[in-house]
Amino acid sequence: LPLFLSMPVFGALGTIFMLTSEYRRERLFTLLGLTSGEELSLGYHIKQILIALGSGGIFGLGFGQSRQKFQYLPEVASDSIFAIIGEELGFIGTTFVVMLFGFFIYKGLSIAKKATDNVGRMLAVGITSWMGLQFFVNIAAMTKLIPLTGVPLPLISYGGSSMIFSLMGLGVLASIGRKKE
Numbered sequence: 001l002p003l004f005l006s007m008p009v010f011g012a013l014g015t016i017f018m019l020t021s022e023y024r025r026e027r028l029f030t031l032l033g034l035t036s037g038e039e040l041s042l043g044y045h046i047k048q049i050l051i052a053l054g055s056g057g058i059f060g061l062g063f064g065q066s067r068q069k070f071q072y073l074p075e076v077a078s079d080s081i082f083a084i085i086g087e088e089l090g091f092i093g094t095t096f097v098v099m100l101f102g103f104f105i106y107k108g109l110s111i112a113k114k115a116t117d118n119v120g121r122m123l124a125v126g127i128t129s130w131m132g133l134q135f136f137v138n139i140a141a142m143t144k145l146i147p148l149t150g151v152p153l154p155l156i157s158y159g160g161s162s163m164i165f166s167l168m169g170l171g172v173l174a175s176i177g178r179k180k181e
Contacts, residue, residue: 027147027148028147030043030046030147030148031144031146031147044074045073045074045075045080045148046144046148048068048072048073048074048080048083049073049080049083049142049144050144051068051072052066052068052069052072052073052080052083052084052086052087053083053086053087053094053142053143055067055068055087056086056087056088056089056090056091056093056094057090057091058090058091058092059089059090059091059092060086060087060088060089060090060091060092060093061087061088061090062088063088063089064088065088066084066087066088067087068083068084068087069084069087075150077157077158078152078157078158078159079138079141079148079150079151079152079157080142081152081153081156081157081158082094082097082138082139082142082153082156083142085097085156086142097156098139101132101135101154104128104131104132105128105132108124108125108127108128108131108132108173109124109125109128111124111128111173111176111177112124112125112128112176114177115176115179116179120176120179123172123173123176124173124176124177127169127170127172127173128173130169131154131155131166131169134151134152134153134154135153135154137149137151138151138152138153138154138157139153154166155167155170
């Protein structure tokens with residue numbers, strides 16, 4: 001009962017915390033559709049993402065045929081790459097990317113299950129969870145389920161440090177999978 005009564009207090013504190021920061025307030029208002037959509041704002045960014053995803057249709061415009069990547073969609077090669085995949089390869093292409101990440105999560109968890117020691121098991125679960133969560137946060141932001149976060153799509157987005165750490169994580173995961181008793 002005390003936990004139940006404290007929920008409104010924490011909700012109010014979270015709301016105050018969010019509304020006192022200009023950056024967080026802009027993200028929340030963009031998610032709720034309360035922005036003007038001026039160029040280079042978050043509202044403009046999400047509108048261009050949705051245009052890119054919608055114009056792809058079922059089969060897409062064709063590989064390399066995206067129109068949104070030319071001066072309309074900000075952060076094309078990093079944060080918004082999923083929208084370009086959706087525009088060029090359509091629903092079929094985005095479904096394929098989601099299935100590939102689902103397969104990655106399945107294989108990562110099966111490596112964790114077959115790990116010979118607890119350290120390997122925990123590392124495999126951690127790396128799989130980290131990359132899987134990063135994938136789902138990017139996809140949720142691109143489809144306007146959550147505010148834009150700037151989280152890159154693992155192994156696909158152009159970005160030096162993200163790509164380096166993703167590849168390092170894959171190397172550790174592969175090493176855990178190769179280890180025999």
